[in-house]
Amino acid sequence: VANESKKKIHRLTQEVVNKISAGEVIQRPSNALKELLENCLDAKSTTITVTVKDGGMKFLQIQDNGTGIRLEDMGIVCERFTTSKLTKFEDLRSIQSFGFRGEALSSISHVSHLKILTKTADSSCAYRACYLNGKLTPASPNEQSSDPKPCAGVNGTQITVEDLFFNTPSRKNVLKNTIDEHSRIALLMKKYAINNPTVSFILKKQGDPTPEVHTSGGQNSLEKDVIGSLYGTDLSKELKIISIDPNSNISKDGNDIGNTTPSSTLSRLDFTMKGFFSSTNYNAKKINFILFINGRLVDSKNLKTGLEQVYGKYLPKGTHPFIFIRLLVPPKNIDVNIHPTKSEVKILHEEQIIEFIQQKVDQELSISSNSKTFSTQV
Numbered sequence: 001v002a003n004e005s006k007k008k009i010h011r012l013t014q015e016v017v018n019k020i021s022a023g024e025v026i027q028r029p030s031n032a033l034k035e036l037l038e039n040c041l042d043a044k045s046t047t048i049t050v051t052v053k054d055g056g057m058k059f060l061q062i063q064d065n066g067t068g069i070r071l072e073d074m075g076i077v078c079e080r081f082t083t084s085k086l087t088k089f090e091d092l093r094s095i096q097s098f099g100f101r102g103e104a105l106s107s108i109s110h111v112s113h114l115k116i117l118t119k120t121a122d123s124s125c126a127y128r129a130c131y132l133n134g135k136l137t138p139a140s141p142n143e144q145s146s147d148p149k150p151c152a153g154v155n156g157t158q159i160t161v162e163d164l165f166f167n168t169p170s171r172k173n174v175l176k177n178t179i180d181e182h183s184r185i186a187l188l189m190k191k192y193a194i195n196n197p198t199v200s201f202i203l204k205k206q207g208d209p210t211p212e213v214h215t216s217g218g219q220n221s222l223e224k225d226v227i228g229s230l231y232g233t234d235l236s237k238e239l240k241i242i243s244i245d246p247n248s249n250i251s252k253d254g255n256d257i258g259n260t261t262p263s264s265t266l267s268r269l270d271f272t273m274k275g276f277f278s279s280t281n282y283n284a285k286k287i288n289f290i291l292f293i294n295g296r297l298v299d300s301k302n303l304k305t306g307l308e309q310v311y312g313k314y315l316p317k318g319t320h321p322f323i324f325i326r327l328l329v330p331p332k333n334i335d336v337n338i339h340p341t342k343s344e345v346k347i348l349h350e351e352q353i354i355e356f357i358q359q360k361v362d363q364e365l366s367i368s369s370n371s372k373t374f375s376t377q378v
């Protein structure tokens, strides 16, 4: 022990650095799936099929019909910080895609056996390759080469993740509850399905022919339809669609709409919101709160509790609403350069934005709860 303090400082090898950071990015199967789903959406897919076994620990496969990965990119696609989405640091300000760090595939390949089968539209065949620790690896010990091999396949990409955390037994041990991991995966799929109504999302348990989640997608599909197909018409017929655009109201009427907020504050409130809120006629045992800011699935404890407070005035004690919110803020007002697993985001003027949403939702709920009493009185 006396020697400990005298130990020389040395540089960690790239291999060790990559392993450590992979463990930070991918902490459980649903983290991996979130990254893979976002890659499919970035690749403009319209159908995404996920197959899992043992909560994604044994087997997690995701098939899309997107752009595919070019053969010449397959060699580096799983290396750390390789991406087709970001070049200059300044691009971060205007980035539209979900990914930009080029860390997801690399991280997953450090903690699992990863396979890619992919075909671009202009290629005459598909290619498959296996990866380990960011690099191409032979498919089996008897195979000589690790080069991508031509094979049959449809346009799009299929990524297979097997034996997640096989090389980090301590992590594997904490994730013994595969039922819990599976429900995280199902919930994640539902959230993305609602936010992307025109994309078809399918979740299957391996060996089970009937999908657990199945949304139809299609050009004319709306959020409300998806919510109905996932949670039933009891909820979808009680949904209020609330849109907020503080600045459009100022310009149209020449004055502000919030009676307590001065217009100088309003004009600083650069955001628009579209939300689907259950009415006062609906309540559930658990809150369902889904928030996407600029297309990213995020958490906001403050907005969630702020809205629970509003509903608390109308719902029976111990019951909760369904809330799906899509918030758009100018990219410069939100810090996206945060760690991939940190889902809490920082927005400029958060307090005022939350207050504004609370007021609007309160207004809408009070209208419907008044009309409810009215109609029962008559």
Ligand code: ADP
Binding pocket: 035, 039, 040, 043, 064, 066, 067, 068, 069, 077, 082, 083, 084, 085, 098, 099, 100, 101, 102, 103, 104, 105, 106, 157
């Ligand atoms: P990032 O998304 O941050 O770029 P990833 O490690 O998630 O990093 O992916 C690396 C690259 O692999 C992406 O930039 C993209 O070019 C390609 N890629 C990954 N998944 C897909 C997919 N499903 N379809 C097409 N290309 C993909």
Ligand code: MG
Binding pocket: 035, 038, 039, 098, 099, 100, 102, 104, 105
């Ligand atoms: Mg990505």
